[in-house]
Amino acid sequence: MKIVIISDTHGSLSAWEKVKVYVGSDTTCIIHAGDLYYFGPRNPLPECYSPGTLANQFNSLVIPLICAKGNCDSDVDQIVSNFPLCEPFAFSIYEGLRIFITHGHKFNKEQLITLSKLWAIDLCITGHTHTASLEKIGKTIFLNPGSCALPKNFPGIGLLSDRCVELYNLNDNSLVNRITLSE
Numbered sequence: 001m002k003i004v005i006i007s008d009t010h011g012s013l014s015a016w017e018k019v020k021v022y023v024g025s026d027t028t029c030i031i032h033a034g035d036l037y038y039f040g041p042r043n044p045l046p047e048c049y050s051p052g053t054l055a056n057q058f059n060s061l062v063i064p065l066i067c068a069k070g071n072c073d074s075d076v077d078q079i080v081s082n083f084p085l086c087e088p089f090a091f092s093i094y095e096g097l098r099i100f101i102t103h104g105h106k107f108n109k110e111q112l113i114t115l116s117k118l119w120a121i122d123l124c125i126t127g128h129t130h131t132a133s134l135e136k137i138g139k140t141i142f143l144n145p146g147s148c149a150l151p152k153n154f155p156g157i158g159l160l161s162d163r164c165v166e167l168y169n170l171n172d173n174s175l176v177n178r179i180t181l182s183e
Contacts (some may be wrong), residue, residue, distance in 0.1 A: 003094060004028055005158030007127025008147030010043060011051035015149035019157055020168045021149025026161075028094070029063050033127030033145070034085070034103030035181035037077050046149040061173060066090050070103040070127065074134065094136075094160070097122040104128030104144065116140040122181055123165060127159070132156030133166040134177040138179045141165050141179050 004022050009015050009032070021177050023030065037051035056170035058065055059082045069078075069085035089102040095181070098119065100112075107115070116124050117138060124142045131153050132146030140173040146156035148170055163181045168174065 002159055002161035003028055005031045005145050006147050006148055010035055010039040010046045010149040011037045011049045011054055012149035013050045014048035017179035020149055027063055030065050031101055032067040034127050035069045035072045038072045040072040040109045043150050068101045068103045071105040099123045101125045108164040136179050
């Protein structure tokens with residue numbers, strides 16, 4: 001079983017097509033760290049921009065989609081989505097792992113580190129910066145899959161399986177980093 005982790009699709013169907021390659025029968029759920037449909041005034045128009053079609057594709061998923069609400073997500077986005085856009089964060093437990101999901105615009109890094117210690121978070125997932133990264137601080141793994149639609153370094157995707165978090169580059173599907181969760 002695996003969890004697919006993405007962020008900042010910004011209404012791009014071509015980005016979603018790259019992500020769907022990773023979604024298979026062994027996928028338990030998809031975690032999205034926000035900014036689903038709208039590209040925002042500071043970003044360029046994403047390739048193959050079609051937010052309504054992307055909303056329909058997300059709504060037709062037969063596996064759960066766990067989402068944090070991003071700074072570009074609106075009340076209208078919630079109306080067209082048949083899953084909650086959680087604000088300021090979503091929290092999930094998967095195979096005993098405590099997972100915290102937030103877009104990243106309401107908490108700074110120090111606040112996330114402090115909260116992760118306080119709540120014994122195993123995996124803290126953010127988006128917002130469009131910069132993919134994977135690191136371990138203390139006992140918590142911090143993953144930002146970046147933006148699969150408007151990346152600043154590379155279009156990323158995270159995978160969680162077998163107590164291991166991996167970050168991949170969607171341009172060439174290469175593994176960028178892998179960190180194993182502590183027992």
